[in-house]
Amino acid sequence: xxxxxxxxxxxxxxxxxxxxxxxxxxxxxxxxxxxxxxxxxxxxxxxxxxxxxxxxxxxxxxxxxxxxxxxxxxxxxxxxxxxxxxxxxxxxxxxxxxxxxxxxxxxxxxxxxxxxxxxxxxxxxxxxxxxxxxxxxxxxxxxxxxxxxxxxxxxxxxxxxxxxxxxxxxxxxxxxxxxxxxxxxxxxxxxxxxxxxxxxxxxxxxxxxxxxxxxxxxxxxxxxxxxxxxxxxxxxxxxxxxxxxxxxxxxxxxxxxxxxxxxxxxxxxxxxxxxxxxxxxxxxxxxxxxxxxxxxxxxxxxxxxxxxxxxxxxxxxxxxxxxxxxxxxxxxxxxxxxxxxxxxxxxxxxxxxxxxxxxxxxxxxxxxxxxxxxxxxxxxxxxxxxxxxxxxxxxxxxxxxxxxxxxxxxxxxxxxxxxxxxxxxxxxxxxxxxxxxxxxxxxxxxxxxxxxxxxxxxxxxxxxxxxxxxxxxxxxxxxxxxxxxxxxxxxxxxxxxxxxxxxxxxxxxxxxxxxxxxxxxxxxxxxxxxxxxxxxxxxxxxxx
Amino acid sequence: xxxxxxxxxxxxxxxxxxxxxxxxxxxxxxxxxxxxxxxxxxxxxxxxxxxxxxxxxxxxxxxxxxxxxxxxxxxxxxxxxxxxxxxxxxxxxxxxxxxxxxxxxxxxxxxxxxxxxxxxxxxxxxxxxxxxxxxxxxxxxxxxxxxxxxxxxxxxxxxxxxxxxxxxxxxxxx
Numbered sequence: 001x002x003x004x005x006x007x008x009x010x011x012x013x014x015x016x017x018x019x020x021x022x023x024x025x026x027x028x029x030x031x032x033x034x035x036x037x038x039x040x041x042x043x044x045x046x047x048x049x050x051x052x053x054x055x056x057x058x059x060x061x062x063x064x065x066x067x068x069x070x071x072x073x074x075x076x077x078x079x080x081x082x083x084x085x086x087x088x089x090x091x092x093x094x095x096x097x098x099x100x101x102x103x104x105x106x107x108x109x110x111x112x113x114x115x116x117x118x119x120x121x122x123x124x125x126x127x128x129x130x131x132x133x134x135x136x137x138x139x140x141x142x143x144x145x146x147x148x149x150x151x152x153x154x155x156x157x158x159x160x161x162x163x164x165x166x167x168x169x170x171x172x173x174x175x176x177x178x179x180x181x182x183x184x185x186x187x188x189x190x191x192x193x194x195x196x197x198x199x200x201x202x203x204x205x206x207x208x209x210x211x212x213x214x215x216x217x218x219x220x221x222x223x224x225x226x227x228x229x230x231x232x233x234x235x236x237x238x239x240x241x242x243x244x245x246x247x248x249x250x251x252x253x254x255x256x257x258x259x260x261x262x263x264x265x266x267x268x269x270x271x272x273x274x275x276x277x278x279x280x281x282x283x284x285x286x287x288x289x290x291x292x293x294x295x296x297x298x299x300x301x302x303x304x305x306x307x308x309x310x311x312x313x314x315x316x317x318x319x320x321x322x323x324x325x326x327x328x329x330x331x332x333x334x335x336x337x338x339x340x341x342x343x344x345x346x347x348x349x350x351x352x353x354x355x356x357x358x359x360x361x362x363x364x365x366x367x368x369x370x371x372x373x374x375x376x377x378x379x380x381x382x383x384x385x386x387x388x389x390x391x392x393x394x395x396x397x398x399x400x401x402x403x404x405x406x407x408x409x410x411x412x413x414x415x416x417x418x419x420x421x422x423x424x425x426x427x428x429x430x431x432x433x434x435x436x437x438x439x440x441x442x443x444x445x446x447x448x449x450x451x452x453x454x455x456x457x458x459x460x461x462x463x464x465x466x467x468x469x470x471x472x473x474x475x476x477x478x479x480x481x482x483x484x485x486x487x488x489x490x491x492x493x494x495x496x497x498x499x500x501x502x503x504x505x506x507x508x509x510x511x512x513x514x515x516x517x518x519x520x521x522x523x524x525x526x527x528x529x530x531x532x533x534x535x536x537x538x539x540x541x542x543x544x
Numbered sequence: 545x546x547x548x549x550x551x552x553x554x555x556x557x558x559x560x561x562x563x564x565x566x567x568x569x570x571x572x573x574x575x576x577x578x579x580x581x582x583x584x585x586x587x588x589x590x591x592x593x594x595x596x597x598x599x600x601x602x603x604x605x606x607x608x609x610x611x612x613x614x615x616x617x618x619x620x621x622x623x624x625x626x627x628x629x630x631x632x633x634x635x636x637x638x639x640x641x642x643x644x645x646x647x648x649x650x651x652x653x654x655x656x657x658x659x660x661x662x663x664x665x666x667x668x669x670x671x672x673x674x675x676x677x678x679x680x681x682x683x684x685x686x687x688x689x690x691x692x693x694x695x696x697x698x699x700x701x702x703x704x705x706x707x708x709x710x711x712x713x714x715x716x717x718x
Contacts, residue, residue: 005706009678012663017578020587027566027573030595034602035562101571124570125563151681347571 007149007209014206018258024308024349085127085380086120088355088364091199093142093158094341097121099151100180101347103354103366106155108140119183122366122378124348132182139172143202145254149209150236153178156213159196171196175239188238193217198227203254205261205281210235212281214247214254214263231286244285248277253303255312262289264303264314273501273529276301278323295321295328296447296529300358304342308349309371315339315353318396318430319447320374330446333373338363352377392434400442403429407438413513414455414522422542424449424535436514449530451539455512455522468492474540477506478521492533502536503527558605569601569618575680576622582675583626583668593629597622616682616689623672623690662709670705677702 086107093106103122117138119130136142142158155176161167173191176183192213194200200215211234216227229247233240252265261281275294279286301316311324316339322329340353340363351369365380395406404419411417413436420442427442427449439454474488483489488506507521526543528536556564573594580590580597601621608617663671669691676687677698688698 006678008659009663009674009706009709012659013578013582013675013679015660016664017581020581020590022574022577023591026577026591026594027570030573030598031566031570032562033595034598035557035560035565101574123567125567346574 010149011209021307022346022349027347027349082127082129083378085122085354085364085366085378086118086129088380088382089116090356090358091140092341092357093139093144093155094343094354095144095146095153096343096345097153097178097180098146098148098346101345102180103343103345103352104144104153104178105341105354106136106139106142106144108138108142108158119178122354124345124377126378130181132178134183134185136174136176136183136185137172141196141199142172143200143213143215145202145204145211147177147211147234147236148204148206150177154202154211154234155183156202156234157192157194157196157200157215175234186237188234190241191239192230192232192241194230195227198251201252201254201263203256203261203263205233206256206259207261207281207283208233212242212254212261213239214251216251242284246288247286248279252276253301255303255305257305257310257312258307262305262312264295264301264312273497273499290326291323292327293446293448295323296450300339302339302342302353302357304344304351304353306351306369306371307344307346313342313351313369315342317447320369328446331372335367335374335376337365337367337374340367348377355380392432392437394430394432396430398429398431400427400429403431403440403442406431407433407440411435411438414510416508416510416522418508418524418543420451420453420539420542421544422538423451424531427451436512444530449528451526451528451531453524453526455524468495472504474504474506475543476509478509480507498532499530501527501529502531502533504536504540554605554608557602565602568614569598572615572618573598575615576619578679579619579622579672579675580626582671583623584629585664589629590626593625594622597625600625613686613689616686619676619690620692624692659709666705666708670701670708673698673701674705 086105089105089107091108093108095104096102097104100121101123105120105122107116107118107120117135119132119135121128121130136155137160139158139160143156145154146152147154155178157172157174160170160172162170171194173193175186175188175191177186192215194215195218196215197218198216200213202211202213204210205212213232213234215230215232217230219226219228229249231242231244231247233242248263248265250265252263254261254263256262263279263281263286264276265279273294273296275296278289278291280289281287295314296317301314303312303314305312309324311322314321314323315337318336318339320331320333320336322331337353338356339358340355341357342351342353344350345352345368348368353367353369353374355364363380364382365376366378367374368377393406393410395403398406400420400423407419408417410433417438419440423442424444426445428445430441430443432439432454437455439452442451442453443449469489469491471483471487472490473486477483477486477488479485480489483506488504490502490504492500492502494500504526506524508524510522512519512522526540528539531539553564553567557568576594576597577590580593581587584590584593597618601618604621608614663674666674672691673687676682676690677684682690684695684698684702687702688695691698693701
């Protein structure tokens, strides 16, 4: 039952304590000092302790640097905890359990077609496979949040499957809590009915001291299907739908900076540039947050707020970003993890990232962000399987010259191989290449300019040419559907934005040999974001 | 709820295993620091108090016996340490926590702002009992063990503190 007195007093303490955050290295320094004090002779123990207090500030800095090795060293493990992590899982539910100081993982997909539904916890030193008396049904894309007012983890919904002989996907609308030992199903009077084609996000709102859920309802008519955003509030016993005046139109991540709740999601209108919009919950609506620059939006990203350093940390597109003081900054860590399942691990005072959030192939290691770089705090045990013969090679962060050398050396069954000889300065390149196809992505350092070029896209794309496309004379293009010979198809996504995404497609005279069969013509596709029309054509006209 | 103690880790911690000791008290450092801030109203002193409490906790691991609960045991050491710090102060000025500036016409926010001031002005014994009971969600039995008072006294303090805040009375759960 809701207890307003408890909530008001707790909120008052919350506000007071937000002025005195827990020192980052307090745990490690205090514990170390206590154990070392035992080894000091009794007669000078007090003196040593006083001296130790005097050097604690310096020790705190050193301890922060050493905490990674402290965590990864070998120690006697209590029963149940293991250094062996769970196998990599895509679309798993995860959250930081503030009451128990644990990363909680509710796993999703297992082998193809199976769903696991098992619970694992990581306490900063090792993994524990939990064996709760009650297990929620297996699911993927469940929304999880730590309810700081009620000191439990809340899990809602996700996509499960029916129990039929041939299981079918089913969107779940059940609410569970995790108390550190067991799952309990709750029976609220009403529950959101969300569709998980687009994942939902959930977070704790420190202002209202409720858990907010942001997801999408699928509304189908005879002619259209729309995904409508919905915001719901959980007070510990029931769900209530809220009616914000404005909402982002895509799914994203929810996080709190300790005083307010935020949502990162692409905006409703992109103006031809795919970016992430930050919105803040003001108690009634999602309000866009002004930013000095924009975060490019790859399809997949993950985010967690670093309460120690007061910045949002984002993994996306193979890069690490921070957001603070209304500015996005791409940083250059020594070690770059995959886009993992990220939380702020309060007991370590660091953001951690486990595995790969959206894929199940690459990693099950735990990484921690120290403000400058990532470090492995719990190794994984995944051995990458060798790529099958003939599979594309993927290489990241090459110079344009190195990318060109790799492509020209590898592509032997397609001719001609065209590559730009004029690019905006300061770009790096990611290459996917096989003997007959290639794609190269050039990006500026802060990712505000991007050029994709390659042979991997069929021309024209499914659906044909749009009415807004224009035919432009280009090279000696072979005639293709909708366009006569000598012309390419040119498209500007949003003509009101001078640096809108734009693309050019054509068929170059030449040959491609796939599986021993030679085809006439090479389909090329050039797209760019953040480039003006003139810059785009400078790249296009430099192809050699 | 009293949980069984991790005896293997206690034994390992007694023999000087830092990791084992950390697994026992490490998760309690955050609430301990917050309790110390509530009692001392000073971040630096709270940090010192928690560090000293850790030393005392390690020395007194033998006090942890079957049936004892780790959290009230450790937090009671922190609370005692804070009392000692307060007694040792040569000055008597009560520092009020700074409250962030707010720009709001929302009456709920204003009411919360007033409550912040009233909570900050409460006697430390009342602040401690409210923090443990409401904020840390401790059962009354744990509150009483942490503060070294009887459960009945803890219950009375909760009632008294809530009355002072002029909030509606709550049913105090044992």
